[in-house]
Amino acid sequence: MKRVLILLLAPVFFAVSCNNNQLEPETKPLPKLLSLIPKAGYSGTEVIISGYGFTEPLTVSVDGKEATVKSVSDDRISAIMPDHALGEVNVSVTTGGVTLEGLSFRYAEKVPEEGLSITSYQPASGIEGDVISIMGAMFSTDKAKNTVTINGKTAVVEKANETRLMVVLPDNPAGDYPFVVTVGGKTVTGPSFTYNVKPELTVFSVTPNTGTAGDVVILNGMCFGETPEDNKVTINGTEATVLTASYSALSIVIPENPRGSYPVVVTVGEKTVEGPSFLYVAKSHTYTVKTMSGSAGRAADVTTIVDGASTVAKFRQPRGVVFLPDGRLAIFDNGNNAIRFMNLATWEVENSSVAAKSMLNAAWRGSLNGDWIYMASKGNNRIVRYNYKTDAAEIVTTNMSGTSPMDICFDADGNGYVLVRDGSKAIFKAEGGDFANMTTFTTFTKGPLAMQFAPDGNLIVSTQGCQIIGVKPTGEQFVIAGIEDAKADDPGTPGEPLTAKFGSNLFGLTVNSDGDIFVADDSFKVIKLITLGEKGYEDAVVSTIAGASGQKAKTDGVGAEARFDSPGEIRMAPSGKMLIVTEYNAFTIREIVID
Numbered sequence: 383m384k385r386v387l388i389l390l391l392a393p394v395f396f397a398v399s400c401n402n403n404q405l406e407p408e409t410k411p412l413p414k415l416l417s418l419i420p421k422a423g424y425s426g427t428e429v430i431i432s433g434y435g436f437t438e439p440l441t442v443s444v445d446g447k448e449a450t451v452k453s454v455s456d457d458r459i460s461a462i463m464p465d466h467a468l469g470e471v472n473v474s475v476t477t478g479g480v481t482l483e484g485l486s487f488r489y490a491e492k493v494p495e496e497g498l499s500i501t502s503y504q505p506a507s508g509i510e511g512d513v514i515s516i517m518g519a520m521f522s523t524d525k526a527k528n529t530v531t532i533n534g535k536t537a538v539v540e541k542a543n544e545t546r547l548m549v550v551l552p553d554n555p556a557g558d559y560p561f562v563v564t565v566g567g568k569t570v571t572g573p574s575f576t577y578n579v580k581p582e583l584t585v586f587s588v589t590p591n592t593g594t595a596g597d598v599v600i601l602n603g604m605c606f607g608e609t610p611e612d613n614k615v616t617i618n619g620t621e622a623t624v625l626t627a628s629y630s631a632l633s634i635v636i637p638e639n640p641r642g643s644y645p646v647v648v649t650v651g652e653k654t655v656e657g658p659s660f661l662y663v664a665k666s667h668t669y670t671v672k673t674m675s676g677s678a679g680r681a682a683d684v685t686t687i688v689d690g691a692s693t694v695a696k697f698r699q700p701r702g703v704v705f706l707p708d709g710r711l712a713i714f715d716n717g718n719n720a721i722r723f724m725n726l727a728t729w730e731v732e733n734s735s736v737a738a739k740s741m742l743n744a745a746w747r748g749s750l751n752g753d754w755i756y757m758a759s760k761g762n763n764r765i766v767r768y769n770y771k772t773d774a775a776e777i778v779t780t781n782m783s784g785t786s787p788m789d790i791c792f793d794a795d796g797n798g799y800v801l802v803r804d805g806s807k808a809i810f811k812a813e814g815g816d817f818a819n820m821t822t823f824t825t826f827t828k829g830p831l832a833m834q835f836a837p838d839g840n841l842i843v844s845t846q847g848c849q850i851i852g853v854k855p856t857g858e859q860f861v862i863a864g865i866e867d868a869k870a871d872d873p874g875t876p877g878e879p880l881t882a883k884f885g886s887n888l889f890g891l892t893v894n895s896d897g898d899i900f901v902a903d904d905s906f907k908v909i910k911l912i913t914l915g916e917k918g919y920e921d922a923v924v925s926t927i928a929g930a931s932g933q934k935a936k937t938d939g940v941g942a943e944a945r946f947d948s949p950g951e952i953r954m955a956p957s958g959k960m961l962i963v964t965e966y967n968a969f970t971i972r973e974i975v976i977d
Contacts, residue, residue, distance in 0.1 A: 411435055415482045418473060422488040425466060428452070431459040431475060431485065440477040444487065449473075463487065498565055500572030507576035508551050513540065516547040516572065522565050532575060533559040556580070581605060583650050585657025592661040593636060598625065601632040601657065607650045617660055618644035636660065641896050643916045664898060664913050668977040669927045671944035673936070674729050674962075676700070676970035687718045687733060695731035697722065700964040700971060702747035702789075702951050704755055706770055711962065712755055713971060714745035721745075721755065721768055724971065738768045738775035747789040747832060747890070747951060751798070751815065758787040758800065765790060765800065765817055779817040789833050791841075793855075799841065803829040809843070809853070824857040828866070836893045844888035850899060850912065852919065862899070862919045863912050871906040871931040873924040877915055882924040884910070890952040892961070902949040902963060906931045909949065909963065909974065928974055936968050946972070 413435025420429065431442065434457045442449040442461045450462040459475065466489050473485040500518040508514055514537075522528050525542035535552035542548070547563070558574040585603040593599065607613045610624040613632055620637040627633075632648070639662050646657040675695045688696035698717030706712055706723075713722040713731075719742040724731045743761030750756075754767040756778070763785055765778035785802035792798050798812035800820065809830060811823035828847030836842050841853040842862070849864035863879035874881030885905020892900050897919075899912040908929035915921030928944045935945030947968035954961055961974040 413437075413475075413477050413480060413482060415475060415484055418485040418487060421486070422490050423463060424489060424492040425463060427463045429461055429463060429487065431461065431473070433457060433459075433475075433482070435477070436475070437478050440475065443474045443476070445471045463489075498563070498568045498570045500561060500563060500570055502573070503561070503575055507578050509578050509580050510551055510553040512551045514549055514551055514575070516549060516561055516563065517545060518547075518563070518570070518572070519545055520565065521545065521547055521563070527565060529564040531562045533557075537561075551577075579604075583648065583653045583655050585646060585648055585655060588646055588658050588660050591658060592663050594662060594665045595636050595638040597636045598633055599636060599660070601634060601646060601648065602630065603632075603648070603657065604630055605650065605653075606630065606632050606648070612650060614649040616647045616649075618642075636662075641914065661916050663915075664896065667927075668940060669909075669961075670940050670975045670977065671928050671938050671946075671963075672973045672975065673938055674971045674973045675724060675731050676965075676968075687715065687720060687722075689722075689732045690730065692729040695722075697969045697971070699966040700951075700969065701745060701966055702757065703953050703962050703964060703971075704748060704750045705953065705956055705962075706750065708770075710770075711971075712750075712770065713964070714748065714757060716744050716746070716966065719743060719745065721757075723770075738766060741766045741775055741777055746787070749791045751792045751796070756790045756792075756798070758790050760786050760788055763787060779820075781818075788831060791833055791835060793835055793841075794839070799823060799833065801830050801833050801843070803831060803846070809833065809841070824853050824859060826851070826859075831888050832891045834891060834893050836897045836899075837895060838897060842891060842893055842899055844891050844901060846886050846888075848884045848886050848888075850884070850888075850891070850901065863922065863924055869905065871903070871908065871926075873910075873926065876923045877921040879912060879919065879922040879924055889950040890963070892952050892954045894954050894958055900927075900952055900954065900961060902952040904949050907934050907946045907949065909946070909952065909961075936965070936970065 415433040417432045418429055436454055436456055438454050440454050442451055444464055447464045449464050452460040468489045470486055470488050473487050474481055474483045498520040502517045504515040521542055521544055523543055525539040528539050528542050528547055530537040530539055530549050533554045537549040537552050540548045554577045556577050556579045558576050560574050561572045563570055583605040585601050587602045589600045607627055610627045613624050613627055615622040615634050618639045620639055622637045623635040625633045641662045643659045643661045645659045648655055675692045676697045686696045697715050700713050701716040702714040704712040709726055711724040711726055715722045720733055720739055722731055722733050742759050745757045746760045748757035753769050753771050756767045759766050763782040764780045767778050768775045784805050786804040787800055788803050789801040796815055798815045800810045807829045808825040809823045810820040812820045826845055828845045831844045833841055833843045843851045847866045848869050849866055850862045852860045852862050863882050864884045868883045869886050870883035872883040885903045887904035888901055889904055890902035897914050901910045903910055908926045911925050911927045913923045928941055929946045930942055933945055934947055936947050937945035947965050949963050950966045951964040959976050963972040
């Protein structure tokens with residue numbers, strides 16, 4: 383019986399032993415990468431990474447940049463490739479704390495899907511009303527189902543097939559705009575199309591655009607009348623003479639106008655248009671230097687004072703001059719403390735300053751106010767005035783000790799101004815010509831040397847700082863030309879007067895009726911001109927009209943042929959056609975004739 387039991391239990395024991403062996407833990411293989419499909423694509427491509435042993439959490443990196451993982455199984459990963467530059471990249475997978483490498487992916491250009499597109503135009507430019515062909519793909523063959531716009535304006539579609547639309551250009555300004563086509567809810571924008579200028583009356587340019595009355599210039603444009611009589615051209619309301627005419631060009635003679643910039647206006651039929659501006663500038667002049675009177679005499683005879691004809695008269699350091707209404711020139715004979723008078727018609731010189739002689743000591747510059755000649759008596763720090771009609775003289779003020787008064791002038795309201803170089807380096811104002819009660823008008827960092835009012839009411843001043851400075855009626859200053867203390871003879875860049883350079887001995891200046899400034903630059907023995915530009919002094923031009931830089935002599939001649947010894951005073955004649963220059967160390971009076 384026992385034997386039978388043992389035999390019956392044996393299979394059971396065997397079975398239990400076998401089951402115990404199957405429950406022992408298995409060894410799991412390490413994760414491994416096998417492949418990546420597809421091997422090429424672009425940003426946003428979905429790839430399948432095959433392998434085994436993948437577990438979450440899991441990351442896929444593309445050259446260190448993480449991809450978006452869509453799904454993970456033991457042997458497969460679905461991921462979206464991130465943005466990346468074109469080229470070959472490494473792809474790695476980190477799973478279960480292990481980073482697996484060995485796969486690569488090539489970023490390539492995305493191949494566009496075939497669909498609605500615009501490729502080109504024929505022609506590529508045009509104007510309103512032109513018929514244009516738009517080439518592309520997936521247009522509707524039903525022209526009504528194609529909506530075409532350009533710069534927000536709708537173009538009429540005349541014909542249509544799948545690859546071409548023929549449209550009529552709507553009205554648009556000249557410029558570049560893309561066509562936009564909409565078909566079945568899809569919209570595509572094409573390359574730029576050029577709108578040309580419409581063929582209507584237009585003035586494109588004026589050549590040259592600067593000059594003076596009498597110059598012949600060309601107007602370039604379109605739709606001009608074919609004969610001169612068909613065109614009316616005006617500048618600042620003044621009609622110009624049309625010499626020749628064609629569809630695209632007119633030649634005209636510039637009419638008379640004040641200096642300034644004015645638009646050119648053209649009328650053809652009932653159409654009038656305004657073109658670019660023409661800038662009237664100062665006429666080109668010839669400056670001829672002549673010696674009017676005087677000869678060297680100081681070295682031989684210190685007290686020389688001789689009246690008479692041009693070749694006989696003698697001066698001793700002549701400085702300021704004043705034009706008189708009776709046709710004479712009053713000359714301040716600085717070294718002789720006298721007022722000399724020259725008949726401008728004959729150049730004859732006479733001495734009529736007996737009354738003023740004892741009051742003056744080194745008379746410098748001055749001005750005429752009524753019948754009185756006002757003089758800055760620099761040597762004894764006083765203001766003296768002389769009546770040229772009655773030969774009477776008066777001391778106006780003596781309370782200017784240590785100031786070195788060098789110039790006097792008057793504004794349009796009769797207020798007097800006294801310039802002092804030393805001490806306060808200022809210009810004083812005498813309300814109503816009351817020199818006993820002067821107030822400070824404006825002061826300078828460098829000593830002022832000469833002054834004169836411009837037509838616009840600003841006071842123009844030269845300084846020892848090598849600059850020309852404007853002073854407004856309020857006393858506020860602004861630099862017209864020159865760089866402070868940059869002593870040199872340099873006109874600077876045309877139209878940029880603040881780049882010009884002057885000497886430091888600018889003893890004389892004068893302003894013409896246009897506001898142009900003439901400067902006697904004794905440092906470099908030249909006469910300079912500051913010509914107003916289109917914006918006034920802001921874009922003025924500095925030039926030398928007479929003399930040669932640094933070449934000291936007493937030579938008459940035209941422009942650069944002339945030579946100066948010591949130009950001090952300079953004054954514009956009332957006619958605007960002559961300048962007077964005194965040469966204080968050459969003892970002469972020079973004339974510059976403006977032709």
